[in-house]
Amino acid sequence: MNGLTNPPGTWILVGCVLVSLVISRCKGTTGLPLPPGPKPLPLMGNLLQLNITRPWLTYTQWRKKYGDLIYFRLLGLDFIVVNSEKVARALMDQRSAIYSDRPFIATKKLFGVDFSTVMLPYHDSDWKLHRKMFHHALRVESASRYHDIHTKRIRPLLKDLLYDPSHFEVHIQRYIASNVMAFTYGYDVALPNDPIVATVKELVDILAKALSPERSAILSAFPILTRLPAWLPAAGSRRDAARARALAGHVLNVPLDLVKKNIAAGMATHSMVSDCLAQIDEKDDQQKQETAIKAAAATAFIAGFESSSSTLHTFILAMILYPDVQAKAQAEIDSVIGTTSRLPEFEDRPLLPYVDAILRELLRWIPVVPLGIPHATSKDDVYDGRFIPKGAFVINNVWAMSRDESKHGADIEEFRPERHLLASDRNLSLRPISADPIFGLGRRICPGRFTAEALIWIAIVNILATFRIVKSKDDLGGEIDVKREFTAGVAVHPVHFSCSFVSRSDERASAL
Ligand code: HEM
Numbered sequence: 485m486n487g488l489t490n491p492p493g494t495w496i497l498v499g500c501v502l503v504s505l506v507i508s509r510c511k512g513t514t515g516l517p518l519p520p521g522p523k524p525l526p527l528m529g530n531l532l533q534l535n536i537t538r539p540w541l542t543y544t545q546w547r548k549k550y551g552d553l554i555y556f557r558l559l560g561l562d563f564i565v566v567n568s569e570k571v572a573r574a575l576m577d578q579r580s581a582i583y584s585d586r587p588f589i590a591t592k593k594l595f596g597v598d599f600s601t602v603m604l605p606y607h608d609s610d611w612k613l614h615r616k617m618f619h620h621a622l623r624v625e626s627a628s629r630y631h632d633i634h635t636k637r638i639r640p641l642l643k644d645l646l647y648d649p650s651h652f653e654v655h656i657q658r659y660i661a662s663n664v665m666a667f668t669y670g671y672d673v674a675l676p677n678d679p680i681v682a683t684v685k686e687l688v689d690i691l692a693k694a695l696s697p698e699r700s701a702i703l704s705a706f707p708i709l710t711r712l713p714a715w716l717p718a719a720g721s722r723r724d725a726a727r728a729r730a731l732a733g734h735v736l737n738v739p740l741d742l743v744k745k746n747i748a749a750g751m752a753t754h755s756m757v758s759d760c761l762a763q764i765d766e767k768d769d770q771q772k773q774e775t776a777i778k779a780a781a782a783t784a785f786i787a788g789f790e791s792s793s794s795t796l797h798t799f800i801l802a803m804i805l806y807p808d809v810q811a812k813a814q815a816e817i818d819s820v821i822g823t824t825s826r827l828p829e830f831e832d833r834p835l836l837p838y839v840d841a842i843l844r845e846l847l848r849w850i851p852v853v854p855l856g857i858p859h860a861t862s863k864d865d866v867y868d869g870r871f872i873p874k875g876a877f878v879i880n881n882v883w884a885m886s887r888d889e890s891k892h893g894a895d896i897e898e899f900r901p902e903r904h905l906l907a908s909d910r911n912l913s914l915r916p917i918s919a920d921p922i923f924g925l926g927r928r929i930c931p932g933r934f935t936a937e938a939l940i941w942i943a944i945v946n947i948l949a950t951f952r953i954v955k956s957k958d959d960l961g962g963e964i965d966v967k968r969e970f971t972a973g974v975a976v977h978p979v980h981f982s983c984s985f986v987s988r989s990d991e992r993a994s995a996l
Pocket residue numbers: 601602603615618664783784785787788789791792795852853856857858859922923924925926927928929930931932933935936
């Protein structure tokens with residue numbers, strides 16, 4: 485039977501299917517289509533098409549088929565993926581009034597982190613208070629006040645790497661934690677196994693696994709997973725949530741109580757928390773202000789710790805995998821500061837463009853937060869003729885942006901700092917590092933970006949000046965292979981590897 489002789493019922497059926505397909509790709513009153521994307525299944529949406537541990541790989545793959553703005557569904561929730569910086573800027577920066585909210589993450593209270601700046605809704609008065617405090621303490625002019633804090637912590641880091649190289653990951657974490665604790669609370673992390681640092685580390689590990697938007701969507705859709713008795717094998721989420729709540733309570737209260745004790749004893753040093761406590765407006769709700777200070781400070785520690793230490797771990801890995809890059813940077817450093825006991829300082833930075841290019845390439849090569857932190861739309865929007873619904877998760881796929889060959893050039897998976905140097909005069913490209921999408925966009929942009937840049941730069945330049953970072957040797961003298969392998973989660977870091985730190989100058993090493 486050919487099409488012309490089909491009974492009318494068949495045509496009605498085909499028509500209904502077509503109409504329902506069109507309706508499922510349009511939303512709201514505009515009648516405009518949603519952005520393109522993979523076809524969802526009923527209820528589950530696109531769950532089965534997603535690499536749930538490394539979703540950025542799926543989204544980057546989808547870019548080839550669907551482009552820079554993609555729509556998909558996950559367990560009844562709307563997701564928008566932004567795959568290019570151009571579109572991300574058009575939405576997050578130019579329409580920031582619509583794109584600055586956070587999605588509702590049902591699990592944030594369960595995991596005890598609903599206080600965090602990162603989680604607060606855009607219109608929440610606490611979020612505005614937090615941002616005001618961060619602006620005061622961490623804006624570009626304030627960040628340079630912390631240079632002494634960073635410099636003071638460099639010698640202990642280099643000493644730790646020299647005498648106990650096998651635990652380099654722990655030393656880097658301590659360096660970052662002691663910096664963040666110093667400028668946030670005026671607290672000196674003296675012991676290698678400081679209890680507050682250990683608490684934050686454990687909390688961050690749980691959150692990084694549990695609170696990705698994709699996992700949160702699953703936990704929100706199947707809340708039963710968080711209610712199973714803790715002894716059942718499938719009850720990991722409930723156990724993690726209970727542990728995270730206990731740890732978060734500790735991180736919120738213990739360091740703040742220390743600062744208050746120090747203030748009372750007249751021993752408090754200058755810090756974000758002591759400054760904010762001193763500025764509490766007595767005419768306003770004092771309890772609310774103190775709660776906000778406590779929450780913002782704990783957020784700085786949680787948000788700054790993992791991201792910054794993972795970036796330095798990746799730096800060590802890159803230097804082992806790319807010894808030519810390492811040698812080139814060391815030649816540049818030697819030509820500026822010599823090979824005496826002097827260590828590089830912030831004042832040397834303008835003369836060291838290749839080291840700066842290494843930092844830029846580090847942020848591009850393996851973006852530590854490959855999908856940023858999801859934004860959410862606070863009302864319906866239309867972009868480029870496509871309908872974007874209110875309340876959608878908006879994911880900035882920084883991973884895809886960092887792999888844009890039209891912007892970064894060829895050999896995109898290779899670590900090649902030269903791509904950031906202008907060919908003509910070897911000067912750095914003009915955009916400041918703090919404007920890189922790795923630090924987010926729009927009104928939610930990372931307030932710690934200037935501080936992060938400074939404390940990572942000073943560590944990189946000093947490690948390069950002091951050591952040759954090489955592969956470790958086994959008992960037979962053979963080199964132990966190092967692989968380019970990374971963990972998954974909200975933030976990624978290299979899987980543990982071993983390496984050696986060989987001193988480049990006896991004079992410098994003995995002065996540590
Ligand atoms: C390499 C280091 C770092 C990276 C790559 C990084 C990246 C990010 C990203 C991608 C966001 C989300 C931005 C958005 O929503 O568009 C963010 C938010 C945030 N970061 Fe950072 N960050 C780093 C270090 C730090 C440090 C050192 C601090 C504090 C001292 C900090 C404090 C925060 C806070 C408080 C937020 C929440 C902002 C909000 O929701 O309004 N970060 N960061």
